[in-house]
Amino acid sequence: MSAPSRILVYGVYGxxxxxxxxxxxxxxxxxxxPVDDLLWQPGWVEVPxxxxRSRIIAVCRGDRWILDGxxxxxxxxxxxxxxxxxxxxYPRWRSFGRLLRRTLRRLVTGEEICNGNRESLGSVLSRDSVxxxxxxxxxxxxxxxRAWQADPSGPPVVLFRSPTELSRWLAALPRR
Structure with missing residues (x-):
């Protein structure tokens, strides 16, 4: 496989x-x-x-990009x-476990997520909780x-069900 130039990385939160x-x-x-940088303003104000859409169109007009959502x-x-x-x-337990660990780490460290935004106990306990x-x-x-992978009219989809499968694929991916 030749190295792709326009990649969408997709998956559930975490x-x-x-x-x-x-x-x-x-x-x-x-x-x-990073999609979060394009979608969220400071104070967790969502970009309309x-x-x-305009921001994503501008990115995707380019010949070389990666989006993470x-x-x-x-x-x-x-x-x-x-x-x-x-x-x-990945199985729900794996992605949810990763998400829970990441969320707890961010609460403790105050790590910035995007545009000055951080997790807070209030956000984690709210109805809008990640x-x-x-x-x-x-x-x-x-x-x-799974529907994207089965659709021959769309872009090729490589679907990984475990980090081990992903690691094998990454090892075989040509470098630039």
Missing amino acids: AGKSTLAAVLADRLRLPWH VAEQ AYHGWRDVPLDRADLVVALD LLWHISAFGRARRRM
Whole structure:
């Protein structure tokens, strides 16, 4: 397989999308555009969906990019331009466990997530908690990844069900 130039990394919250996007960006020397940076303003103010879409269109017009997610108001944009979708279809226990550990670490350390935003106990315990998003979005994300993989009209999808499978694929991926 030749090295792709436009990659969408997809998976449920906590699967490791951003971590993988950073690895791919380094390995393939591609610009990575963290989706959270494009969607959230300081104070956890969400960028309006029309502006999100404009930002994603601007990224995807380029010939070289990596995005670490795709959401309802603009998911079609990277799918129409991607050379490859890398889908992390890990079991719920694995992705939720990773998400829980990451969330707890961020609460303790005060680590910045994007644009000055940080996790807070209030956000974790709210109805908009990333932990609740995981629970409600898991099945839909899984069905979406599998449908993309089965659709011959879309970009190629490599779907990984374990970190071991992903590690093997990364080891065989050509470097730039």
